Amino acid sequence: MKHVTILIPEGETSLSNIEATYKMFNKVNEALTASGKKPLFTVQLAGLNKETSLTNGLFSVKAGLTIKDVDATNLIIIPAVHGDVNKVLTDNRELIPWLTRQYGQGAEIVSLCIGAFILASTGLLNGKVCTTHWLMADEFRSMFPEVNLQAYKIITDEAGIYTSGGAYSSLNLILYLVEKFAGREMALLSSKVFEIDIERSSQSPFIIFKGQKEHHDEVIKKTQIFIENHYHEKITVDQLASIFAISRRHLERRFKKATSNTVLEYVQRVRIEAAKMSLESLRENVNEVMYKTGYTDPKAFRTIFRKITGLSPLEYRSRYNKAINAA
Incomplete structure (x- = not known):
């Protein structure tokens, strides 16, 4: 029997994380029992207090146990807690x-x-890999530079530590754990019961690139703005260095430090974000979008687009263009 402890942190904890995790593990137990097998999981809730108020008192969760009551467990689930991160960490420092x-x-x-x-x-x-919601990636990197954040991933698994990407991708991680502990057949059954795409592995298609300007290097900010205004043109590092009167080596070093991207990566991210917007809202074909965003080589465009979004331009257009889907 695997002992599962779902934590109830202080603050605006995600009720959906708590309930979905509780239900999925218990549904596995029900399915096993129905097939004449023993249940696999014992699932309990534990918090800093036996009852925790959420959403300004609108909801409350009765854990029944505090962490002091749990001497040992096999698997601990930490749900999302929203709001000011520093306050969340302060309120939950006893964890x-x-x-x-x-x-x-x-x-x-x-x-x-x-x-x-x-x-x-x-x-x-x-020193380990992890993921989180892509909207919080920059703040996470700033606070925890020693962690290898891979914000495009849905799931990471290293040394007995698992993390999931944003929002409802947590369901994919719970499903992953069901497969790991209860087998592929049970995971497939769970994916059908809860209608979860079992093969989903990346949150890249959902990432909205925002230009990483929460730094204090004014030269790099001006460089970023230039790239964002001229992404459809040919842009080289030497050109940017000349415009802003800085050596190429110093530009590349400062740009990487300020944005966590190389200059080339930043240009690509800006271009692909523009391409995504065009593919979502316009009836232009893929080649028209490609040329409009500064690419001339269809193969290179498709390769870079897939690398950043996890989808081909045509797949992205088919999935997210409302006009096409409504036609």
Whole structure:
């Protein structure tokens, strides 16, 4: 029997994370029992208090247990907690030593969406890969530079620590755990019951690129603005260095430090974001969008587009263009 503890942190905790996780593990138990097998999971809720108020008192969760009541467990689920990150971490600082101790005793730990901030604050993610909601990626990198954040991923799994991407992609991680602990057949059944795409592996199609200007290097900000205004033209690093009177080496170094992207990567991200917007809202064909966003080689355009979004331009257009889907 695998002992699962769903944490109820203080703050605006995601009710959907809590309920969906609880239901999915218990539905597996029901399916196993119906087939004459023993249930696999014991699922409990535990918080800093036995009852936690959420959403300014609109909802409350009765955990029934506090973390002090849980001496040992096998799997810990940390749901997303919304609001000011620093306040969330301060309000939940008592979770940190408990999580660290449980991991040291052999427990595996799961963070859902921005629950990764609580997990990262333990230090257990240092040197490991993780993911979180793409909207919070820059803040996460700033707070936890020693963690290898891969914000485009839906799921990461390393050394008994699992993380999921944004919002309802948490369901994909729970399904992944069902497959890991209960087998592929049970995961397929769960995917059908809960209508979850079992093969989904990336949140790249959903990422909206915003130009990473939360830094104080004014020269780099001007460079970014130039790229965003001239992305449809040919842009080289030497050209940018000349315009802003800085050596190529210093431009590349400062640009990477400020934005976490190389200059070339930034140009590509800006161009592909413009291409995504055109493919979503216009009736232009893929080649027209390609030329409009500064590309001339169809193969290169398709390769870069897929690398950033996880889809081909045609697949993206078919999925997200309302006019086409309504036709």
